Each structure stands twice: as structure tokens, then as C-alpha cells.
Amino acid sequence: MPDLVAPLTTWFRVHARDLPWRAPGYGAWGVLVSEFMLQQTPVARVIPLLEAWLERWPTPTDLAAAAPAEAVRHWANLGYPRRALWLHRAAVEIRDRHAGAVPRDVDALLALTGIGDYTARAVAVFAYGDRHPVVDTNTRRVLARAVDGRSQPGPPSRRDLEAMAALLPEDRSEAAAVNAAAMELGALVCTARAPRCDACPIAHACAWRAAGFPDTGDTRRRQARYEGSDRQARGAVLRVLRDATDHAAPWDSVIPDWADPRQRDRAIDSLIADGLAEASDGMLRLPR
């Protein structure tokens, strides 16, 4: 599909956001941490915390030497705090298996805790400049519309990687640019709710547009409401522990006035089950 590639990369070189992890020499550790933080969290919330994180732990070995509780504490309000524990475990694995250097090989990356198809390839491509397809939610939407003529992508599958691989030029740096450009187009122009086709560099070749924008269905999972959810209760418990002296508080003093006491207990139980909190002697604390 050469019709898409040249206009995509030309557009990207003019319109790409100036994001910290795109700076030359940002390093594989910085790219890896940024990818962990960007899963499910908007760019604007990630940037300040990412910079503080890399200042505190400039290498995987630095993070590996810290207590897991410190990682959870400094994850702050990024949400989905299991990612902090996974990143800490990945740092330990990088120190122990790879002499402290983030691996370049996709299979070695996939073997690290918390790293899936997307993140492994993103690190190999954006940090090391290798040639692999990188497919995130935004890319899947662009491919669904421009190539397949559908309004929304279907459930994630191996076919997504094959479809992106078919677009990539042989040249490694051009291939990296196409990967980044497709993601950026989905983030800025071909958005889920209101695609701006008048500003789209591949509008001329878009199958969905050519077909008259048919509604072909939407199988995306809706994110559950945060307000009143168990996630909100978990976040409130973690906030108490993050702010407590030594990151520990008497069990009974943790959000004692929560409107739904059963939800509070459920939140605490699930945090313990996830390894994000520990209980002993009537105290609840962040993992040591």
C-alpha cells in the first residue's frame, strides 16, 4: 500500500508532537518507562511524572535497588498502579539477566514482566531503530479505516501486526517513521469519535472514506465508570498508604468513612492479592 506511506511520513515530519521520548538519545530505559506509563494514561499526565521518575532512577539498576513500595509511591496518580510493580520487576530482571541494559531483542523484551507485543516492539523500534511493526490502539484504528474500510477496528489479533508489517518500507529508519506516523495520525487526526478527514494526509487513499463512512459496528470494550468504582476505592487506599509515615497505616484508619464498607474491604483485599499492599499486625502497608 505505497499510497499511504509517503504522505504519512511527510505529514509526520511536519506535525509530530515534540514529546520527550522522541528526542534523539533519550535512551532505551527512558523509552521503556514512557511506554509503561503511557498504557492507559494520557501524555499530559505522563510527562511530569516520567521526568521525575528518570531523575530518581536514571537506569534499570537504580530502580531495581529501590523497594517496590517506592515505585508504587512515585507512580502517584498515574492510575493502574500494578504497572509500577511490573516496571520494578522488569528492572530487576534487566539487572539480573541483561547486566542492567534494556535488551534489544523482541523475544528478550517479551520475557520481561509487564511487557507485551506492543511495548516490546516499541522499544526495539523507537529506542534501537530496528524494523518491526508497532501497533497500538491508534494504529489499529487507522488501519481499520484506511486499509479495511471499517469504522472501528475489531478485537486485537496477530493480523494487526501483519497488516502493519505489510506497510513498512525496507529501510529501518523509514519503517520506524511509518510506525510512529500511523500512531500519531490516530492520536491527532483519525480519532475514535471525530476523525478530521479534511486534515488527513491519506484521505485520498482511505477505504472507509471512499466507501462513504459506513458504520460497520464497534466491538471496543467501554471503560467502566471510575466514579463509585472499585478502582476509585483502590486509588483512595493507595493514596493513604503513599502519604502515611513509612507507607503503613492501621487497617481501620484506611478510608474508614468510605460510603460502601464492603467495597472498601474488597479494594483492600484486591490490592493485597495484586501485591500492591501487605497486611500484618493490624497494619496495612505498601509492599516492602
Ligand code: SF4
Ligand atoms: S480520511 Fe478520515 S477516516 Fe480515513 S484515515 Fe484519514 S482521518 Fe481517518
